Amino acid sequence: MSTTNLGGLASAQTVTEDPHLRRGSRGFPLLPGGYGRSTYYTGAPSPYAVRGDGYRVWDDRGRELIDANNNFTSLIHGNAHPEIVEAATKALSEGSSWGIPNLYEWELADLLVSRLPALDQVRFTNSGTEAVMSAIRIARAATGRDKVIVTKGGYHGTSEVALVPGGPSYTRGVPQGVIDDVTAVPLNDTDFLRQAIESAPDAYAAIILDLLPNRAGLLRITEDFVRAARELATRHGVVLIIDEVISLRLGYNGFSGAYGVEPDLLTTGKLIGGGFPVGAVVGLGDLMAEVDPTRKGSLPHGGTFSGNPVSMAAGAVALRLYGPDQVERLTRLGDTAREAANARVADAGWEIRGSGSLLRAVPRGAEKVDEQTQHELWWASYDRGLLGSPANLLSLSTPMDDTVVNDLTERLVDAVLAVAASSRS
Ligand SMILES: Cc1ncc(COP(=O)(O)O)c(C=O)c1O
Structure with missing residues (x-):
């Protein structure tokens, strides 16, 4: 029997039996700590x-x-929206995924690019984490540089580079070389950003920004900081990546559209899959050419379930309904x-x-x-x-x-x- 009571609040978190133990058929959790995602954790059995x-x-x-x-x-659109259920069910009934391209990808790509008119092409992934990983890799390949600027405390998923802004408690298991290649700039400190880039103008491949970082308590990035990032990136050949995995919902043209800033690459996910696994890199054609398999020496990019028809079909309906x-x-x-x-x-x-x-x-x-x-x-x-x-x-x-x-x-x-x-x- 376990009894948990956080912070003295009388609460439903007080349970007489730990469901995680009960569910483990051998009397111990079959999932680490009882969880399939660490991000579910709320301090007591969920x-x-x-x-x-x-x-x-x-x-x-x-x-x-x-x-x-x-x-x-x-x-x-909440849970089990009828039109999304119908689209996903139809796609599923035609075959859940194939090893050749499908036409649903085109439809979702078209919808995305029509909302992000400054960008040209889309590459789908299975998650926002993968989208950020891919965008960073594209930026590094295109520039021939390694270093990346992030904002302190920003969250961009759980790839190695993305873990660095979380600080030492997030970077166990991340090689020192990766940590050394990431500069974490204090939120909205334009002088720090300028100094970092101008002290090593040929070192930086990318600046990655979430305009409304949740881990920083939804403190907004200032327009001044975003403008400086755009201007420095253009001047020094650095790729500006805006991470709209969460914030795309905040404007018809994304949150960057509301700010009036044009990224070189935009990463997104979440809502564009209609509730199914998804991520996407949307970018300028000359950068996206890095993953064009018809080009000699292009970057290998795969993902067995990337662009799968169920996510694409559900996502297309979700975007259409979010006019x-x-x-x-x-x-x-x-x-x-x-x-x-x-x-x-x-x-x-x-x-x-x-x-x-x-x-x-x-x-x-x-x-x-x-x-x-x-x-x-x-x-x-x-x-x-x-x-x-x-x-x-x-x-x-x-x-x-x-x-x-x-x-x-x-x-x-x-x-x-x-x-x-x-x-x-
Ligand atoms: C800004 C941002 N980038 C990337 C990610 C990672 O996306 P995913 O959880 O789909 O891997 C998240 C997840 O919450 C996020 O908030």
């Missing part, structure tokens, strides 16, 4: 999802939850929720950050939120029927309307106030 429908999810503890996790922001009107509607819903919640949590020393349909509650001014606080807020939210990500990132989905988002906001405020009160006591 409930299991049983079913989802629209903006709701039901778990094996009998709870109905407002799903603002949306599989880490992927489910822009300018829906982008605008979800943005307005998120902005209204943030404003209403901020007015209510300010006195407790918290704030709700984010942009449009992405929200996150953090102690006011924090650039990093400790894991225990994140977990306390996760459970406090769960207790109130609200499902966020373990780092408390909340995302809206198109099945939500004003009534649902008001309800979500109430639950969020209530959870934040409970955590704030418990930290004072």
Whole structure:
């Protein structure tokens, strides 16, 4: 029997039996720690999802939850959207994947490039992590340089280069040579960025930026910093990669479109697969030529399931259904929720950050939120029927309307106030 109680909050996390032990047929977890993804971890045995429908999810503890996790922001249309289910089922019934190209890839590529008109071509991957890995490799091959600039605390998946900005606790197992090739620039420190590049102008292959980094508590990258990155990259032949694995949802032309910055390569994933595994590098033709197999000496790039028809078909429907009107509607819903919640949590020393349909509650001014606080807020939210990500990132989905988002906001405020009160006591 295990009993867990985080931070003194009376909570559903108090369980009499550890489901991870119960499920292991030999009396111990069959998955490391009981988890199939480390990113599920919330400090205590997790409930299991049983079913989802629209903006709701039901778990094996009998709870109905407002799903603002949306599989880490992927489910822009919520759970089991009928048109996406239909498209995926049709593709599946035709054969789940093949060893020659399929036409669904063209359709999704066309939809992506029409939203990102400054870019020319797309290469699909199975995840955002792979998209970032591939983009960095393309940049290194094209420039003949090794070094990469990231922002401190930025998250770009779990490839070796991408782990470096997380600091020493993330880089165990990463070779020192990889760490040495990555320069982590403090968020929005334009002088640091300029100095780093100008001190070694021929060393840098790429700058990679997430314009709304979640690990930094959804603190926005300033326009000044982005402009400097674009200008330095152009001047010194560095490839500017904007990582829109999460942020693509924030504008019809992506978040970079909203900023008015044109990347050389853009990485994305999550929503563009309609809930199925996906990633993509979208880029300028001369860079994407690095993975053109008709060119002699091009980079090998594969992935048995890259561009599989189920992800492509579901993703195409998801993108079509997320037109300018829906982008605008979800943005307005998120902005209204943030404003209403901020007015209510300010006195407790918290704030709700984010942009449009992405929200996150953090102690006011924090650039990093400790894991225990994140977990306390996760459970406090769960207790109130609200499902966020373990780092408390909340995302809206198109099945939500004003009534649902008001309800979500109430639950969020209530959870934040409970955590704030418990930290004072
Ligand atoms: C900005 C960013 N880049 C890359 C990734 C990695 O994507 P994936 O989890 O699909 O590998 C993530 C995942 O959350 C992300 O937020």
